[in-house]
Amino acid sequence: MDAADIQDDLARVLITEEEIQARLAELAEQVWAHYDDGQDVLLVGVLKGAVMVMADLMRHLPGSVPMDWMAVSSYGSGTKSSGVVRILKDLDADITGKHVLIVEDIIDSGLTLSWIRANLLSRSPASVEILTLLRKPDAAKVEIDTRWVGFDIPNEFVVGYGLDFDEGYRNLREVATLAPHVYS
Template sequence: MDSKDIQDDLVEVLITEDQIQARLAELATEVWEHYQGKDVLLVGVLKGAVMVMADFMRHLPGSAPMDWMAVSSYGSGTKSSGVVRILKDLDTDISGKHVLIVEDIIDSGLTLSWIRANLDSRSPASVEILTLLRKPEAAKVEIDTRWVGFDIANEFVVGYGLDYAEGYRNLRDVATLAPHVYS
């Protein structure tokens, strides 16, 4: 979906598809160099990370296996409480492997902090995080994030996997959603 098709639902496009692809290519090069010669597993967090994972993997100069987790974070409305329940666990034993969590966005950090601690408890060689977007102003916990695509303001954004009520995930850009849509 193109942002022009839904311009009445958006305040502004923050990051274009071209900017996303260019940054993912840079990150893929950095990640590949970092893990050269190591057994790395990419772990995506469903559903938001689907677009990031797919395009990030396409930019890698070699092959890397992937797996997925789905979690539910309980909270009020659009706020996360950090109380997490696993809906879909990994199919892969990560013991002794280098794990790279691939995320779409880090907001409060509460859910991702829980995921990282959960994965750390499974005896991996290491756990690192790559996120396309991070909202520093929204952070409630500090998360050591090795690779960040873009830092953005604490605004309600959609597109490129990010949704509102399961809509807008297929928007090619990342954009601020107009308040009239969600209020």
Template sequence: MDAKSIEADLVRVLCTEEQIQERLAELAQEVWEHYEGEDLLLVGVLKGAVMVMADFMRHLPGSAPMDWMAVSSYGSGTKSSGVVRILKDLDADITGKHVLIVEDIIDSGLTLSWIRTNLLSRSPASVEVLTLLRKPDAAKVEVETRWVGFDIPNEFVVGYGLDYAEGYRGLREVATLAPHVYS
């Protein structure tokens, strides 16, 4: 799905498919160099990070194992509730491993802060964060983020894995959702 096919639902495109792929390729190279020779585990946060994880892994110069967590904090609204529940935990033991959390977006930071603290309690060698998108103006807590694809305005965005009511995830771009859709 591309933005032209649903342009009445969107305000504007913030990141094109080409921009996303170019930035993920750059990040993959930086990450690969940083962890060279280390025991690295990529941890994706479902469901939003599926697209980011898949394309990020394709850009890595070599392979790294992945695992997934699913957490809930949004409910049906457009704002984070701050209450986090684990819906699916990791399958792997992360003791002594370097963990890279791969996220689609950091909004308030509440969910990611909770995930990072939870993973740190499991005795990994390290826990770092890579996110495609970050909304600096929406932050309620500071989350140490080593790799950021794009800083974006504090607007409700969809596409490239990000959804509204489970829709728009397949949009190849990241775009601002028109208020008439969710109000």
């Protein structure tokens, strides 16, 4: 779905599909070089939001890299993080001794990602790094050491490219802010 298809629901487009793809290509090159041609790294996507980021990041990698998924919940149906994390789906793979790259859609307060990182570190991996498409520096409640960031954005609620509002708008190709009438 393009922004033009739902323009009445959107306040503005922050990042276009073309900008997202160009940045993911750059990040994939950096990731590939960091892990010495993808050697011994497991990409861990955080469901549901990171599906688009993971898929497109992997398509930009020049070689094969395994992936796994975690699903956690810290959001209700609203626009703010609750700060309480529940594992809905855990990893299938044993990460002992492996290099883990967490792939996220967005870092907002950082509370959820901080919890995920600590949880994964408790499983004795060789390393845990983080790649996120979006980061809201002004929303941070905890400091997150993030190796790769696609874009820093304002502290506004955004949808698209995997990010949702009440499970809608995930399939928007761009990242945009919603018009107030949608969520008020």
